[in-house]
Amino acid sequence: MKLQVTQENLNKALGTVARVANTRNALPILANVLLKTTNNRLSVAATNLDIAITEYCGAKVSEEGSITVPARLMQDFISNLPHGVIELRLEENKLHISTDQYNSVINGVVADDFPVMPAITDGKTWQISGQQLKKGLQQVIFAASNDQTRPVLTGVLLHSVKGMIYLAATDSHRLAEKNLGASEDTYSLLIPATAMQDLLRIIGDLEGDVRITSDDQQVLFQAGDVELVARLIDANYPDYRRLIPESFQVVATVKRTDLVNVTKVSSLFARESAGSITMNIDEQAQTISVRSVASQLGENTSNATGKVTGSGSITLNSRYLLDALQVMNGDEVSFCFNGKLEAAVVRDPKADDYVHIIMPLKS
Amino acid sequence: MKLQVTQENLNKALGTVARVANTRNALPILANVLLKTTNNRLSVAATNLDIAITEYCGAKVSEEGSITVPARLMQDFISNLPHGVIELRLEENKLHISTDQYNSVINGVVADDFPVMPAITDGKTWQISGQQLKKGLQQVIFAASNDQTRPVLTGVLLHSVKGMIYLAATDSHRLAEKNLGASEDTYSLLIPATAMQDLLRIIGDLEGDVRITSDDQQVLFQAGDVELVARLIDANYPDYRRLIPESFQVVATVKRTDLVNVTKVSSLFARESAGSITMNIDEQAQTISVRSVASQLGENTSNATGKVTGSGSITLNSRYLLDALQVMNGDEVSFCFNGKLEAAVVRDPKADDYVHIIMPLKS
Numbered sequence: 001m002k003l004q005v006t007q008e009n010l011n012k013a014l015g016t017v018a019r020v021a022n023t024r025n026a027l028p029i030l031a032n033v034l035l036k037t038t039n040n041r042l043s044v045a046a047t048n049l050d051i052a053i054t055e056y057c058g059a060k061v062s063e064e065g066s067i068t069v070p071a072r073l074m075q076d077f078i079s080n081l082p083h084g085v086i087e088l089r090l091e092e093n094k095l096h097i098s099t100d101q102y103n104s105v106i107n108g109v110v111a112d113d114f115p116v117m118p119a120i121t122d123g124k125t126w127q128i129s130g131q132q133l134k135k136g137l138q139q140v141i142f143a144a145s146n147d148q149t150r151p152v153l154t155g156v157l158l159h160s161v162k163g164m165i166y167l168a169a170t171d172s173h174r175l176a177e178k179n180l181g182a183s184e185d186t187y188s189l190l191i192p193a194t195a196m197q198d199l200l201r202i203i204g205d206l207e208g209d210v211r212i213t214s215d216d217q218q219v220l221f222q223a224g225d226v227e228l229v230a231r232l233i234d235a236n237y238p239d240y241r242r243l244i245p246e247s248f249q250v251v252a253t254v255k256r257t258d259l260v261n262v263t264k265v266s267s268l269f270a271r272e273s274a275g276s277i278t279m280n281i282d283e284q285a286q287t288i289s290v291r292s293v294a295s296q297l298g299e300n301t302s303n304a305t306g307k308v309t310g311s312g313s314i315t316l317n318s319r320y321l322l323d324a325l326q327v328m329n330g331d332e333v334s335f336c337f338n339g340k341l342e343a344a345v346v347r348d349p350k351a352d353d354y355v356h357i358i359m360p361l362k363s
Numbered sequence: 364m365k366l367q368v369t370q371e372n373l374n375k376a377l378g379t380v381a382r383v384a385n386t387r388n389a390l391p392i393l394a395n396v397l398l399k400t401t402n403n404r405l406s407v408a409a410t411n412l413d414i415a416i417t418e419y420c421g422a423k424v425s426e427e428g429s430i431t432v433p434a435r436l437m438q439d440f441i442s443n444l445p446h447g448v449i450e451l452r453l454e455e456n457k458l459h460i461s462t463d464q465y466n467s468v469i470n471g472v473v474a475d476d477f478p479v480m481p482a483i484t485d486g487k488t489w490q491i492s493g494q495q496l497k498k499g500l501q502q503v504i505f506a507a508s509n510d511q512t513r514p515v516l517t518g519v520l521l522h523s524v525k526g527m528i529y530l531a532a533t534d535s536h537r538l539a540e541k542n543l544g545a546s547e548d549t550y551s552l553l554i555p556a557t558a559m560q561d562l563l564r565i566i567g568d569l570e571g572d573v574r575i576t577s578d579d580q581q582v583l584f585q586a587g588d589v590e591l592v593a594r595l596i597d598a599n600y601p602d603y604r605r606l607i608p609e610s611f612q613v614v615a616t617v618k619r620t621d622l623v624n625v626t627k628v629s630s631l632f633a634r635e636s637a638g639s640i641t642m643n644i645d646e647q648a649q650t651i652s653v654r655s656v657a658s659q660l661g662e663n664t665s666n667a668t669g670k671v672t673g674s675g676s677i678t679l680n681s682r683y684l685l686d687a688l689q690v691m692n693g694d695e696v697s698f699c700f701n702g703k704l705e706a707a708v709v710r711d712p713k714a715d716d717y718v719h720i721i722m723p724l725k726s
Binding site: 070073076077080081082094095101102103104105106107261262264265268269296297298299300301302303304 | 436439440444445457458464466467468469470625627628631632659661662663664665667
């Protein structure tokens with residue numbers, strides 16, 4: 001292998017893939033990145049067996065070849081080199097990296113041992129605007145669970161229902177669903193939320209579409225020069241749509257920033273009660289007041305005024321409410337519920353493509 | 364106690380003092396801040412018994428008084444309130460905090476139990492430009508030791524020698540000294556580096572002088588509306604000035620950014636050898652080349668060209684060299700030494716108010 005590549009391109013590719021490589025894995029080669037010449041391009045790839053990410057960058061290849069080198073060292077090294085042309089040259093599994101000022105040798109491991117995710121065959125392919133997918137993912141991904149003992153809830157569901165595409169995630173305490181628009185295809189992909197975090201990073205400022213190809217086992221996302229392959233979670237997702245209430249006895253619509261601020265201040269007094277705050281909605285006063293009590297430290301009541309129908313109170317986890325409010329865009333937000341034992345819903349009164357459900361705490 | 368204060372002022376004062384308060388201390392009240400009306404101002408203070416910081420802020424006091432409240436809760440709470448006037452009112456050790464929208468009660472502890480550092484009596488006072496002191500501290504403070512088993516090296520020495528004021532710090536592997544200019548007074552204060560970190564933060568963008576008052580036991584820094592009192596370290600500082608070499612056989616003067624870059628790149632290959640890099644200075648080629656070898660990973664040689672007198676090589680810790688280079692200002696830097704077993708010196712060829720010494724490693 002012998003080639004020239006710019007520091008800018010190689011650094012970008014390593015930045016995209018290297019964090020998937022992991023030194024804590026049982027298989028030492030998974031701490032490496034795979035460098036491989038492909039059709040006069042250099043592909044840079046890393047995998048943790050669940051996810052594989054590959055970025056292709058332009059290169060001037062004079063000898064084909066491949067090698068794997070430690071991801072962290074390679075990334076740190078290349079990122080510290082000055083902009084300009086870098087020569088990569090392989091001699092007996094030693095990768096020689098040269099510029100005018102720098103001469104380095106990094107010991108590699110032959111590429112034959114690097115695990116490759118199986119190819120997707122007979123998959124179907126469709127595409128969606130990258131920025132639309134990114135926005136949707138940001139609005140649901142945090143609602144997925146981290147609890148590996150219930151793998152089904154650690155996924156983000158990307159599926160079609162009655163001609164619409166939806167993203168959904170839930171950890172059983174809260175649930176987020178985003179409508180991504182109409183689609184003619186039908187599918188249901190349960191993708192690990194961690195893979196979707198990587199996809200968010202990869203989409204970045206991408207203009208244009210992301211191509212999605214899937215079979216029963218895997219899904220491939222292609223965004224610009226980057227490919228991400230993830231294993232699907234093999235489980236039946238709960239029928240969450242029947243949990244979304246359709247009408248409400250109490251609806252308070254307030255400025256979103258007001259509700260963020262009063263919730264944030266109240267949450268400070270809710271640390272010892274696992275974030276528990278009580279929302280009191282008063283139709284007569286047209287207010288939402290948020291109350292929290294810390295037996296040792298003190299207590300707080302904060303008020304926001306708005307447009308209120310119905311009165312009542314409900315106790316919930318302030319962190320879940322803040323998480324939801326912070327991914328919404330509108331100036332106003334509607335906080336809706338039916339009774340203190342039923343799920344509360346947060347939504348934008350002017351946009352019905354996003355719904356967020358929070359289960360109440362016992363009070 | 365009853366008073367009005369702006370959120371901006373109270374938030375700034377809490378930001379200055381609260382990080383000294385510590386919940387991990389054996390004395391629970393040290394996790395609190397002391398609020399106290401003083402001459403129509405509100406003083407906000409915290410201490411860890413080694414350091415005490417007090418900030419005074421303008422307030423409209425209608426009833427004098429004092430109380431202590433949990434520092435972290437108070438700071439988080441006030442920082443989340445909107446700008447504008449806040450009312451503080453004390454009722455039976457409960458601090459009521461109110462704005463238009465927010466009503467909170469924080470349970471306090473009477474101020475009588477709050478430990479106060481003894482006053483400095485018979486101390487002498489002098490002053491120095493705040494920005495000059497800050498710049499000097501930034502150039503020496505990182506050379507102080509963290510090793511609490513040798514308290515003398517955990518301090519920064521502020522002393523006068525032959526009519527000049529110097530700041531100095533050393534951890535025995537490296538030594539930094541800054542000349543702060545002429546002074547008529549004579550003194551020698553060994554101040555904990557941790558207190559100087561707080562002072563750096565307090566000086567911030569302060570225009571004008573810092574007043575320094577000291578006796579045998581303590582030192583008081585007054586910077587704007589903030590006072591910091593620190594206990595002095597009771598130990599004899601080593602006679603470090605005799606370690607500074609006065610002439611050199613090998614001197615290489617190069618662009619500072621070049622030396623930073625080649626050292627940084629080399630340090631990546633020096634992780635398994637505790638940062639060990641070898642500097643080779645070649646008079647004929649007029650180069651500094653930096654070499655590092657990692658038995659498993661590979662090796663690197665990086666070059667910088669400059670103006671070189673004498674040839675030789677020396678092995679040292681790349682982190683120490685980077686630390687020194689990063690607090691210097693000039694475009695150029697001189698790297699000087701006499702032999703591979705003697706201290707190397709890093710200095711600005713155009714400024715003689717700063718000198719940095721690095722002890723060699725055995726190679």
